Amino acid sequence: MTEYGYFLAAEEHGPRELVEQARMAEQAGFTSLWISDHFHPWTGDQGESPFVWSVIGAISEATSLPVQTAVTCPTVRIHPAIIAQAAATSALLNDGFRLGVGSGEALNEHVLGDRWPPAPVRLEMLEEAVTVIRRLLSGEEITHYGKHYTVENARIYSLPDQPVPIDVSAFGPAAVEVAGRIGDGLITMMPDTAAIERFRKSGGGQKPVRGGTKVCYGPNRQEAIRTVRRLWPNIVIPGELAQVLPSPAHFEQAAEQATESALADAVVCGDDPDQHVAALKAYEDAGFDSVYVNQIGPHQQAFFDFYRSKVLPQLAG
Incomplete structure (x- = not known):
């Protein structure tokens, strides 16, 4: 049975708000949490970007829900050895913590002046970084060249009793x-059955598949669509562009052509429960084990x- 969690958007909310949303998510019946890991927001209107590892510590004291980073880039801005230590500490504080990793975006990773490599090199770096992290999380003393x-x-x-799972x-x-x-x-982030099949044939087997989606609940659908246009127009930026743009200002420029119609097609907006249920069921039908929902905008409670x-309640059965 697919489980449903809440996706904390650290690009849109400060640390105290994220902790409060984690509490509300637990009270609402969500069973786990995702949290984004950014240095910058995608756009200036989103306006936040707290340090994720501090927020995870606070969340772990505020709720009993397991947390996963979605996702951490362990390759450029922060060395994988430091990410391994951060993950180990988080797992000691948060029962069920999982480390989510990815190859990252220039938006966050170029900030120390490092070269932003092409996609094949980024994947190569990610694979080596995960090797380093796993070795350190085993508790051994390592030297790696x-x-x-x-x-x-x-x-x-300081290590948990069980290895920290690393999802990619x-x-x-x-x-x-x-x-x-x-x-x-x-x-x-998409209910893509072809991607799941490729993952399973590439060694993933029956390992879990986790997905995320955004919605904008509100009593006025048109107002909700405008909220998405103001806060998250970047979600319709296609392909590799989202990995190579270096600043929120560039994302704002790239998203200028994002129409309300395109965003309404990409994000469930309004207060029709059937539309929200259908959007999440698409992930269940595609074979996802967990789906994480993020609410865009002010109507959090x-x-x-x-x-x-x-x-x-409609998803429970």
Whole structure:
């Protein structure tokens, strides 16, 4: 049976708001949490980007829900050895913590002046980074001289009893195959049965598949569509562009042509429970094990009340 979690958008909300949303999600009946890991928001109107590892610590004291990063890039801005330590500590604080990783975006990863490599190199770096993280999470002292990373005499002493699962985010076919080869699960944002099949044939087998989607609940559908246009026009930016643009200002420029019609097609807007249920059922029908929903905009408490009373009960069976 597909499980339903809440997706905390750290690009749109500050740390205290995220912790409060985690509490509300648990009270509404969601069973787990995703949280994004960014240095920048996608656009200036989103306006936030707290340090994810601090927020995870606070959430772990506020709720009993397991948390997963969706997703952390362990390749450029932060060395994989540091990500391994952060994941180990988070797992000690949060029962059920999972590390979600991906090959990242220039938006977040170029900020220290490092070169942003092409996609095949990014995937190569991700694979080596996951190798380093897994070795450190085993508790051994490691020395690693790889193509992209060096680690000398490193050991993580504060470790959970069980290894931290590492799920890999993927969109294109090459990334899906890497996820199947190195991941404990797949993370993707579309109910794409072909991608799931490729993941399973590439080594993923019956490992879990997790997906995320955005909605904009509100009593006035047109107002909700305008809210999406104001806060998340970037969700319709296609292909590789979202991985190579370096700043929120560039995303704003790229999203200028995003029409309300296109955004309404991409995001369920309004207060029709059947539309919300149908959007989530598409993931269930595609074979997803977990789906994480994010509410865009200001109606957070109303959203959780709506899902608690009118949406999640229809998905329980």
